[in-house]
Amino acid sequence: MRSWAGLGVLALPCLLVSLDAEVLNMAAPQLTADLRPSAVQLLWIMDSYVFVVAGALIAMGVLGDRIGRRRLLLAGATAFALSSLLAAFARSPELLIAARVLMGLAGASLMPSTLALIRAMFTDARRRGIALGVWSASFSLGGLAAPLIGGVMLEHFWWGSVFLLAVPATLLLIVLGPALLPEARDGGAKGFDLGGAVLSLAAVLIFVYGLKRLAAEGRPAVPFLAILAAGGLGALFLRRQRRIPQPLLELGMFRDARVRVALATNALSFFVLYGTQLAIVQYLQIVLGLSPLRAGLWAMPSVVAFLVSSLAGPVLTRWFPTGRVVAAGAVVLAAGHALMAFAPFGGGLAALVTGMVIGGLGLAPVYTLTTDLVVSSVRSSRAGMAAAVTETGAELGGAVGIAVLGSVVVAAYRYGMSGVPGLPADGTLMDAVAAGDDAIRAAGPAYGNAFALVSLVAAALVAGAAVLAFRVLRPAPAPADPSDMVEPVACSTGAASVPGARS
Structure with missing residues (x-):
């Protein structure tokens, strides 16, 4: 029962992420009338969160492996609540953009941590599949509730109130998480590849920026240069991962x-x-x-x-x-x-x-x-x-x-x-x-x-x-050597070959 109660706690960040993304779109007209952002500033207000989340996911996932997934989840939830408060009461476009960037960094720490903790809590493949179904469904619930909740909030309060929705959900996660969620980390890992984290963040952020510019404007020069630069940074990132002893990305999984x-x-x-x-x-x-x-x-x-x-x-x-x-x-x-x-x-x-x-x-x-x-x-x-x-x-x-x-x-x-x-x-x-x-x-x-x-x-x-x-x-057949770096993928109808406990 504790695992399923913990799953309910892990669904909170998923609800939070999908709810936050939807209600901000609804608040855009009021936000624009109040803060008077330029067209470029409005683009960054709406998109900077997505850019940063996409770029920081790998680094945050590995950071959770290093310091503990529950610890990172709770820290990320705290940061998300604080940055949401900053966004709610922002009085300038620049401050709101900064708050959205901080929300993106915090949001990037939530999703990998929830998935990794589900793996730790549900070692049986069938139960884990159901748990992942609940995890996925929580996104739908957030999207389903966003128009109703956001509409009520915007009908009675100012545009910043939509950001306050994050605060009670994160407080509940912070209070219940330590009691219901196990800690899990990579006990053998040492250090953190900061250079690789910067390269991956820059590569993904610039790539997504280039694609969004291409889709929005249709003029290829600047977007193609951004995508080309992102490709170069991505190549440097992969080259670095092959050479260092503790890489962010385990390239062997792609074999x-x-x-x-x-x-x-x-x-x-x-x-x-x-x-x-x-x-x-x-x-x-x-x-x-x-x-x-x-x-x-x-x-x-x-x-x-x-x-x-x-x-x-x-x-x-x-x-x-x-x-x-x-x-x-x-x-x-x-x-x-x-x-x-x-x-x-x-x-x-x-x-x-x-x-x-x-x-x-x-x-x-x-x-x-x-x-x-x-x-x-x-x-x-x-x-x-x-x-x-x-x-x-x-x-x-x-x-x-x-x-x-x-x-x-x-x-x-x-x-x-x-x-x-x-x-x-x-x-x-x-x-x-x-x-x-x-x-x-x-x-x-x-x-x-x-x-x-x-x-x-x-x-x-x-x-x-x-x-x-x-x-x-x-x-897939089980490997002969149980110490293989890559475990068999759970593609069978029976239990997956996954360790019964995590370090």
């Missing part, structure tokens, strides 16, 4: 093809999720003419589907190999996007919402089970590092998806609108809405065709991942 495919499938699921989100929102609100509230309500069934499937996916591994469940989830996710492609061609709102629900049902087991595959692939003392690798892959996959699939939508839409007079060559859907009835009448079919194209591209990519997962994610 297992199943780990590589699990990471790729996980990242691709977020590539598709984030890459199609904006297109779905615009289709609901602009093409179908729904208000933001109605669009949000029609999106909620897919969140509920994700929540249910997060718990159902691990249960299916009692009867089917994990790799088969991952492949089936990817097929269902692909089918959902394929169905959404019919929305502009007579399917309408029903096809779109049904496709979103089917996609949510398929996404959850892919995300939850591939995360378990990677975290279970290393010795227990490096679970924080493996968890951080998975989360970093998801962040990068989402960033690349926004840039690539967003560019597909823009290019297809502009091609469809190329003959419409009175619009700039680089005009957007919002430009057509502002231009008048003729442009709007042309924009609907043009954007519908673009939406159908990106939905089919997403479906094809996920279907390819399903084939790869089916072929590669097979049950």
Whole structure:
């Protein structure tokens, strides 16, 4: 019972992260009217948290392995609460940006720690799968509750009140954590690769920044230079990891093809999720003419589907190999996007919402089970590092998806609108809405065709991942030498080959 009560405590940071990300978007209009940030400052207010989280995950995961996952989790929760207070009462854009950066550093310490502690608390593969389902479902609950809670807060209080939501959740974690969560660390590790941490932070941060600039502006010069610089820093980071005795990243884990495919499938699921989100929102609100509230309500069934499937996916591994469940989830996710492609061609709102629900049902087991595959692939003392690798892959996959699939939508839409007079060559859907009835009448079919194209591209990519997962994610034989650096991945229907306790 203590483990399951501890799991409830670990769900708090997940709720916190998803809730915080959603409610800030809702508070943007009030925040802008009060602080008067410039366009660049507003971009950093909204995005600096994501940039820092993505860049710091690996370093924080390894730091937890070194000093203790529970210790880092509690320290990160304290820092998150304090930086949230700073953000809530910020009186200038610069101070709010600084607070968001601190929140990002604190947030990066939460996710790898929760995953690594779940590995320590649930050594049986089946129970751990259910625990990871609960862990994943807590993200959905946060996203589901955000519009309601954020709307109530913004209706009665100032924009900074949305940041105060973090304080009671972190206080509960800080009070209950020491009693319910075990401590776990890598007892044999010495020192911390600070140089590698700086390189990984810089490489990922600059890479995500370049992709976001590319997706937002479409001008390739500066974004491509940023991505090239990030690639150079990433190469230096990997070279350093091969040469030092205590690396941040255990490169040996990538020798297992199943780990590589699990990471790729996980990242691709977020590539598709984030890459199609904006297109779905615009289709609901602009093409179908729904208000933001109605669009949000029609999106909620897919969140509920994700929540249910997060718990159902691990249960299916009692009867089917994990790799088969991952492949089936990817097929269902692909089918959902394929169905959404019919929305502009007579399917309408029903096809779109049904496709979103089917996609949510398929996404959850892919995300939850591939995360378990990677975290279970290393010795227990490096679970924080493996968890951080998975989360970093998801962040990068989402960033690349926004840039690539967003560019597909823009290019297809502009091609469809190329003959419409009175619009700039680089005009957007919002430009057509502002231009008048003729442009709007042309924009609907043009954007519908673009939406159908990106939905089919997403479906094809996920279907390819399903084939790869089916072929590669097979049950692995146990190694002859129990001291192997990389443990077998939990791909069987029985218990995974994971140590019964962690150092």
